[in-house]
Amino acid sequence: MAEAVYPMLRPRRRKRRAAPSARTVRLLAVLVLFGIAAAAAALIVRRPAPVDPQRALSDARRAYALGNYSAARNHALRVLGVAPQSVPAQRLLADAYLRLGDGNAAEGALSRARAAGAPGLAGHLAAARLLQGDARGVVALPLPHGDVLALRARAGALALQGDVGQAARLLLDRLAARPDDGETWAALGRIRLDAGQVAAAADASAHALRLRPGDPVVLTLAAQLMRTRYGLVASLPWFEAALQRDAYFYPALVEYAATLGDAGRYRDMLAASRRALAARPDAIAPLYLQAILATRAGRADLARDLLQRAGAGGADLPGATLAAGAVAYGGGRYERAIDAWRQLAVAQPLNVTMRRLLAAALLRSGDAAGAIAALAPVVARADADTYALTLAARAQERSGDRVRAAMLLDRAASGTRGPSAVFASDQGVAARVADAAAAPGDPNYILGVIRAQLTQGDVAGAVARARALVARAPGSPAPLLALGDALAIGGRYAEAAPVYARAADLAFDEPTMLRVVDAWGRAGNPRAAAAALSLYRQQNPQSLVAARLLGHWQVLAGDADSAIETLEDVRRLVGDRDAGLLADLAYAYAAADEGAVARVYARAAYRLQPMNASVCDAYAVSLAAAGEIDGARQLAAKALALAPRDSVIADHARRILKA
Numbered sequence: 001m002a003e004a005v006y007p008m009l010r011p012r013r014r015k016r017r018a019a020p021s022a023r024t025v026r027l028l029a030v031l032v033l034f035g036i037a038a039a040a041a042a043l044i045v046r047r048p049a050p051v052d053p054q055r056a057l058s059d060a061r062r063a064y065a066l067g068n069y070s071a072a073r074n075h076a077l078r079v080l081g082v083a084p085q086s087v088p089a090q091r092l093l094a095d096a097y098l099r100l101g102d103g104n105a106a107e108g109a110l111s112r113a114r115a116a117g118a119p120g121l122a123g124h125l126a127a128a129r130l131l132q133g134d135a136r137g138v139v140a141l142p143l144p145h146g147d148v149l150a151l152r153a154r155a156g157a158l159a160l161q162g163d164v165g166q167a168a169r170l171l172l173d174r175l176a177a178r179p180d181d182g183e184t185w186a187a188l189g190r191i192r193l194d195a196g197q198v199a200a201a202a203d204a205s206a207h208a209l210r211l212r213p214g215d216p217v218v219l220t221l222a223a224q225l226m227r228t229r230y231g232l233v234a235s236l237p238w239f240e241a242a243l244q245r246d247a248y249f250y251p252a253l254v255e256y257a258a259t260l261g262d263a264g265r266y267r268d269m270l271a272a273s274r275r276a277l278a279a280r281p282d283a284i285a286p287l288y289l290q291a292i293l294a295t296r297a298g299r300a301d302l303a304r305d306l307l308q309r310a311g312a313g314g315a316d317l318p319g320a321t322l323a324a325g326a327v328a329y330g331g332g333r334y335e336r337a338i339d340a341w342r343q344l345a346v347a348q349p350l351n352v353t354m355r356r357l358l359a360a361a362l363l364r365s366g367d368a369a370g371a372i373a374a375l376a377p378v379v380a381r382a383d384a385d386t387y388a389l390t391l392a393a394r395a396q397e398r399s400g401d402r403v404r405a406a407m408l409l410d411r412a413a414s415g416t417r418g419p420s421a422v423f424a425s426d427q428g429v430a431a432r433v434a435d436a437a438a439a440p441g442d443p444n445y446i447l448g449v450i451r452a453q454l455t456q457g458d459v460a461g462a463v464a465r466a467r468a469l470v471a472r473a474p475g476s477p478a479p480l481l482a483l484g485d486a487l488a489i490g491g492r493y494a495e496a497a498p499v500y501a502r503a504a505d506l507a508f509d510e511p512t513m514l515r516v517v518d519a520w521g522r523a524g525n526p527r528a529a530a531a532a533l534s535l536y537r538q539q540n541p542q543s544l545v546a547a548r549l550l551g552h553w554q555v556l557a558g559d560a561d562s563a564i565e566t567l568e569d570v571r572r573l574v575g576d577r578d579a580g581l582l583a584d585l586a587y588a589y590a591a592a593d594e595g596a597v598a599r600v601y602a603r604a605a606y607r608l609q610p611m612n613a614s615v616c617d618a619y620a621v622s623l624a625a626a627g628e629i630d631g632a633r634q635l636a637a638k639a640l641a642l643a644p645r646d647s648v649i650a651d652h653a654r655r656i657l658k659a
Contacts, residue, residue, distance in 0.1 A: 050082075053083045056075050056076075056078045057075070057092070059071075059075045060072045060075030060089070060096075063075060066214070066245070067214050067215050067246060068246045069099040069249060070100065070246050070248040070249060072092065072095075072096040073096035076090075076093040077093065080093065086116075090110075090116060091109075093109040094106045094110045094128070095124070097109060098124065099216075099217060100249065100251070101251045102131070102280065103129065103132040106124070106127070106128040107125065110124050122142065122144050122147060123147040123148070123149030123150035123151075123153065126150045126157075127149055127150075129141075130156050135157040135158075135160035135161050136157075138153050138156070139158065139161065141154075148181070148183075148184065151170060151171070151174055151184075152171070152184060154167075155168070155170040155171050155187060155188075156187065156191065164191060164192075164195040167191050168188065171184055175188070179207075182208045182215070183208075183215075183217075185204050185207040185208035185211065186204070186208040186217055188204040189203075189204035190221055193221070196477065197473070197476050198506040198507055199474070199476075200475050205218070205221050205225055208221065209222055214245055215245075216242040216243075216246045216252055219239075219241050219242035219245070219252070220239065220255065223235045223236075223239040223241075223242065223252070223256075226238050227259060228506075228507050229505070230539060231535075231539020232259050232262050232540055233263060233539045234539060235259055236259060236260070239252050239256040240256070243256065247275070248275060248278065248279040250276055250279045253272055253276040253279060254273075254276045254283070256272050257276060257286065257289050258285075258289055260272055261292065261293060262540070263540070263541060264541055264542035266293055266296070273290050274286070284310045284311075284317065284320070285317065287307070287310040288319060288320040291306040291310070291320070292323050295323055295326055300327055300330050304327050304331070307320065307324050318344055318347070321340050321341075322341070322344060324340045325337040325339075325340035325341040325357065325361070328340065329360075334361050334364045337357075337361040338361045338365060338367075341358040342358060344358075352388070356387060356391065358374045359372075359374040359375045360391060363391065363394060363398070368395045371391065372392060372396065375388055375395070378392075379392045384411070386579070386609070389408050389411050390408070390412045393405040393406075393408035393409045396408060410611070412609075413609050413611040413612065414613075447478060450466050450469075450486065451482075453465065454489055459486060459490040460490075462482075463490065466482045467483060469483075476506070477503040477504075477507040480499055480500070481511075481512065484496045484499040484503065484515060484519065485515075487499060488515075488518075488519060496515075496519045497516065500516045500519050501516055501528075501532070504516050504532065508536065510545060510546070513532060513533070513536040513546065516532045517529045517533050526557075529553070533546060533550055533553065534550075537550060544573060544574065547566055547569060547570050548567075548581065551567035551570060551581075551584055555567075560589075560591035560592040561592060563584070563588040563591075564589065567585050567588060579605040579615055582604050582605035582608070583601075583612075583614055583618035583619075584618075585601040586598045586605060586618040586619070586621070586622045587621060587622075590618075590621045590622045590624075590625035593625065594625075595622060595625030596626055598621070598622035598625055598626065599625075602615070602619040603619065605619070611642065613639050613643035613649060614649070616639035616642060617635075617639040617648075617649045619635045620633075620634075620635035620638075620653070620656055621652055624655075624656050624659065633656055636652060636656040637653065637657070
């Protein structure tokens with residue numbers, strides 16, 4: 001039987017193609033040769049032109065003079081790529097690295113310059129060692145006569161060792177002979193700012209700006225001063241001015257990124273931190289900033305990876321240590337969190353927040369005794385917060401002391417907080433006076449004496465000593481704060497408020513803002529308090545403390561709509577476990593004639609702190625606004641019984657009980 005042939009498989013006849021003509025072959029060959037020639041020409045055009053060492057060195061010097069130190073570094077590296085023994089290029093490279101704050105790289109360039117026979121590098125070497133933190137080594141180096149770079153390095157090293165007075169004298173002697181030395185003015189401003197002498201630092205910075213208006217080093221110093229004195233937002237244009245001169249100026253970039261993050265501009269912060277890493281790939285600070293950002297975004301794995309990339313170098317940064325502890329705590333690795341946070345608690349013994357974090361980690365790890373010890377100075381204060389009291393109570397329960405735990409829980413439930421006071425001194429006045437006498441040039445010891453006097457109740461003596469310290473250092477905020485605290489503890493708020501305001505003119509940070517607002521409020525000047533709070537909010541838009549305080553003031557002022565908007569923003573960020581916040585929201589909604597909503601918030605606050613007089617009062621006001629008069633009367637009577645001397649609660653109770 002013949003095999004069937006499937007139509008689709010039938011063999012097809014191939015068409016015979018005609019062979020290309022000789023003319024076509026010649027044309028194709030010409031086209032191929034033309035393509036090869038074009039490609040070769042393109043490669044030749046793209047190949048970088050040979051580096052002219054003299055021209056590149058001239059470009060480096062021009063960039064350095066303009067303040068573009070990153071470009072100067074790059075041009076110098078180009079010169080050294082073709083002329084590695086060029087002493088001028090090595091010296092210029094070292095100068096650029098010193099300006100960029102990279103001491104390790106600067107010392108490497110100096111070593112190569114010395115090997116090539118460059119003389120007179122003692123000042124450069126001292127400056128490089130100072131950038132690496134070797135203050136003792138810098139002081140031990142000989143100070144060549146007339147070497148101003150060595151002089152500045154010696155002054156910086158003395159300041160790092162605590163001898164700010166001698167450091168300033170060295171620089172002032174130089175400026176007496178050469179008042180037009182803008183770099184020395186900038187060095188003096190840096191030393192004074194780091195020492196807390198803000199007014200003197202501002203004066204030195206103004207001189208430096210007049211003499212070197214386009215220097216990124218000077219502009220960065222001015223930006224940091226603006227941030228200290230006026231706030232985050234005010235400093236940003238100064239950082240940006242420095243970066244306009246040198247887009248990859250690392251010292252400005254890393255400070256700019258941190259400031260953007262604190263101001264809530266996280267996208268810009270990430271971009272700036274990436275530029276900082278591009279400028280210095282081995283830097284630790286940008287990785288830490290990115291880890292903080294990842295932690296805020298809930299990206300614990302990413303934060304952990306970034307901190308691991310930072311390595312042990314981030315241990316010297318308090319923020320990096322705090323972030324490492326937060327990541328470890330969130331992942332259930334409580335021992336690691338304890339190790340990280342204990343370092344900060346030892347370094348910052350007066351930091352209440354740090355003590356709370358450490359105690360929480362200790363309690364989670366099963367160390368109830370450690371948690372009690374960490375919180376002991378906090379719960380001993382009349383102004384201990386509810387969270388710290390509750391945490392301490394849980395620790396006492398774990399240790400078996402249920403009586404002490406019940407007392408702490410009662411304090412937490414009442415929500416009553418006494419006046420704030422300074423932390424008790426662990427030494428007597430006589431011991432503190434002896435310490436101050438042994439270091440007459442260090443005002444910090446005198447601050448310790450003032451704290452000891454306040455601890456022992458000698459308010460008049462503390463005020464007198466604080467006034468004397470302010471007279472000695474009128475441009476430093478710390479003595480002014482000490483004087484204001486002494487006056488406030490003595491109940492002299494009308495005198496304390498302007499003193500705090502003077503301190504705020506020098507350093508407007510959160511603790512100072514809280515002192516100013518509280519003192520003006522207690523002195524009967526709510527307008528001044530509101531103005532200070534408003535100014536702080538403008539400069540620190542991400543401050544939850546300021547937003548919370550603003551919402552409370554808006555409630556008291558009867559501005560219900562604004563209070564609701566402010567307080568709801570805070571609640572979305574902090575959650576529903578703050579009884580005071582929920583009570584303020586209840587007051588605000590009740591004032592806005594939204595009784596049903598007010599009742600929900602008031603009930604939630606009451607569940608958290610049923611013995612808190614303000615919470616009971618807010619619940620009563622909310623129930624009255626919702627038309628539930630019987631329940632409102634019961635809670636108003638309870639609030640009045642808990643706080644019989646509170647005039648606001650008494651006024652609310654009188655109105656509700658008459659309804």
